[in-house]
Amino acid sequence: MKTIKIKSIVILLTVLMFSITGCDNDLDEIVYSTITEQTYNYSSSDFAPNIVGAYAPIYENDVFGRWQTQELTGCCIALPANVTGWDDGGIYKKLMFHNWNSESMQVGQLWTKNYRGIVLCNSAIDRLENDIIPAPSPQEKELAIAELRALRAYYYWMICDNFGDGPLVITTSQELTEKSSRQEIYDFIVNELEEVVPNLSEVQGAELYGRINKWAGKTILANVYLNSEVYTGTAKWNECIEQCNDIINSGKCALAPIFKDPFLTAGAESSKEVLFTIPYDYDRGIVGNFLFMNSWHSELQKKYNTVYPPNAAGGPKGVTQFIDTYQEGDSRLEDSWLMGPQFDADGNQLYGIYDLPGEPLVFSKDLPDGKYTNEMEGYRMGKYEVPMGSQWSADSDIPLLRYAEVLMMKAECLLRTGQSGAGELVTQVRQRAFKDDPSKATVTDEELMEDSSFDWGLVENYEITDQGDQTPVQFGRMFDEWNWEFAWEGYTRRNMIRFGVYTTKSWLSHEPNGDYRAVFPIPESVITSNPKLVQNSNY
Template identity: 60%
Template sequence: MKIYIKLFLALCCSGAIISCSNDMDEKVFSKITDQTYDYTVKDFVPSVSSVYSYLRSFTDHWGYFSAQEVTADAIVMPPNASGWDDGGVYRRMHYQTWNSEQDHVKNIWSVFYEGALLCNKIIDQIETDVLPAPSDAEKTAGLAELRAMRAYYYWQICDNFGDAPLVTTTAMDLPAKNSRKEIYDFVVKELQEAIPSLSEESGSNYYGRMTKWAAKAVLANIYLNANVYVNETHWDECIQQCDDIINSNKFALSDNYKDPFRTAGVENSREVIFTIPFDENLAGGNSIFMFSWHGELKKKYETEATPWGCGSAMGVTQFIDTYNQKDSRLADSWLMGEQLAADGSKLYGTYDKMGDPLIYTKDLPDGNYTSEMEGYRMNKYEVAKGSQASSGTDVPLIRYAEVLMMKAECLLRSGKAGAGALVTQVRQRAFKNKPELATVTDAQLKENTSYQYGSVENYKIADRGNTDPVEFGRMYDELGWEFAWEMHRRRDAIRFGVYTKKSWLSHKPQGEYRAVFPIPEKVLTSNPNLDQNPSYK
């Protein structure tokens, strides 16, 4: 990893002089406090960079990852003989029976608001010259970057919680609830105003930062989901943001699907638009392989850390069955079949299948309990030899492929031609040996999904539940194949009308209100100005 990125990661971790506290009776154990510290221009970059640090919790199985993937229809985390029940927390995410005490709900609320409130604080410090900028130009750019990141965090709040407090100052008053529409309007306005002052560079010194193009991709995503958020359609506005990115000629699809997920050489990728940079020593957090893999895979990948038990995060059989077997993304995303050690020797089960060759099989009996070898596991993010429990592999949040797919979906939904050509462009690298299979037409993208929905008992669908066709279902399938493991699935499932209507594995619909999470109980009890989201008790 290049030196400037190491510096950026180190700055993201520094919180001694810029950390937030919600404790109004804060105890001071040092003579130097936030009020007495004398900021200099040397503190400017570390302060701005610090707001990205909260993204590194996104890949944790106790937070954002599970909220976006395990609650949807592609990935599940069932218990097994090595454990992975933890009081039923992951099963509740799969069943969509979480409540306001669920740790995942509390954790994502905290991460989003800590990020947004830290942005508020540093914006205030810069605007009041408490935190001096090296130059007027850097001050303008820094404020734009902070506003765009604050908008990003509030987009996540809007997306995950709906109505919620919108706090844009450093005042310590207990906030009231704002409507989802108010948060949506704020986010759109902030991004529109910040974008002209953001850097047009990509990669290099701006790797992992909110550039003009990253902000436009976020804005496109917000327009894409506006019908969910505020019952408005903004297909043309989404297309315009995508076209701006496409016509910049700064981005392109990587030659190989796996390239954006490598352990090294991604810093100058033309496909990665916005990412979470990880480093084993300076910026840990990427532990996806640890909660997906069997402990014996340490011998295959020669990691320093031993994956936890026999792992848990795995593919839902019904989703895996939607893949074309010639699609290279199947093997590039999912670990399947017999697993061998680095020296070619066999690996064996160590729990309920002790002594049996370690062979990952596709079919799951249900989402309640599996054997140690059932379920395809994570194979998307490369894990380097010698990796600790936190991998140094970066996790892209926005890729150029997503820009093409967002435009394609908006073309479909607005009745315009061209979606098939864009999706074909994305598919081509996944069918290098069968290029004729890469082609998809506009008409095909309008077809129903190939996903066989229904609740599963003893490996078979026992109750199909809702069987209504999914509008633009093939487009939904395409998004699943391209973005598996990338924490997109919940938002896509909601937009396509699947999330609260369909049954899969052991999940059955629990009500439309599950499209947003409840406000954490601790937040409600500490702030009488807030009330719970509708239908949550």
């Protein structure tokens, strides 16, 4: 991403200035400078940084909190140990096997990052509402407050989706509070978005790239409605359709002509498909996209001439049962996964160097189980562009919301309400994946109602030994379509819960471990620091 005009030093200073509001209050504040927030004289030049600073938790490292909790707990990507490690005390297996607890690192990061974002939003809103930071104009002030409230609603959506209950705090007060119910948080999110979205900017891309505009706000609201039955027990399918229709009919958004376009290092900022993203750039000084460092084999340094080698034999890789669901001719398989023989930048064969030294480096799709693999087993991350000469991370952005999702949400809601037209919408999304044979892109409403093609069951020594629950998945083909389009993007957990398979099905080395696993526990450190909080049930 190359067009955000806020300089990295301004962002850094803003984050440092605001981060104190997210610290624990069990220690007395130590002031190391004569300049504090109370003595600093804000000017209109602080207006934009005040907004951008509230995005800091989103712009940071995305892997250990959001990404791992959403993908490693699902049926598409696994992270088994191998000869080079990748066990780390079992922290990845706990996610895959649904054995996490309130002290799990990734769960703690997921909670902390989103509540830090909420605190930053509360502080930024307070500065604008009380004219502590002067706005260039009343209109820009109103627009900025609307954007910050929408961003805060996004953070609360992450809490509602992942934890259910949690403290609902919308002021700068540091007083300890009890947790609110999932219903109360849901109601807050919906009310906030319905109120502020009409006031958001309609500009798509350009200077608002990486920030929430009207179309991103409506996509968040559509997502909340899409999952309303999970959150509250009451379905809101038609409300989701209404939001999707507004986005579709605006003419502001569109599918990129090429599937890979939203995941490239250049050009995505002008995309009509990318609605909200994590904008990474080396020159902005913000940690980049290092999924490839986690997933790739170290020898791939020679293929892309990266400054640093990827992490040993690599970690995250495709679950065979999911890879086998791809249809013949679907280019999203090769566009999302690195597979087969691997060569260096000059076209020379690469070879194994760990437990298969000297053997041609070939990424195979079959995993023996979810516990241990050799250095070549499993397809690797191939979705996000990694330019030649990349450092320890790539500056390809990570889209959080795409226009393809809007079409898919509407299609699913049409199916669930018995209305026609779902097949036509999903066909639009599929067309760029079947350019060699356009007839294969077409899918009908009836086909989307069929069972999933996922071969569920517990895998041992490459074979399914226990099929587990084989109940047909309602609208299972629609479930498959979500997985094919959004592999690696952090959608798997939420989609699995909505389609009723997250806590009921077996895959790889995962067996069902209780319906209560549909939400994560409140981190133990948070419970300890706030005696008013009660842990989520069964944790």
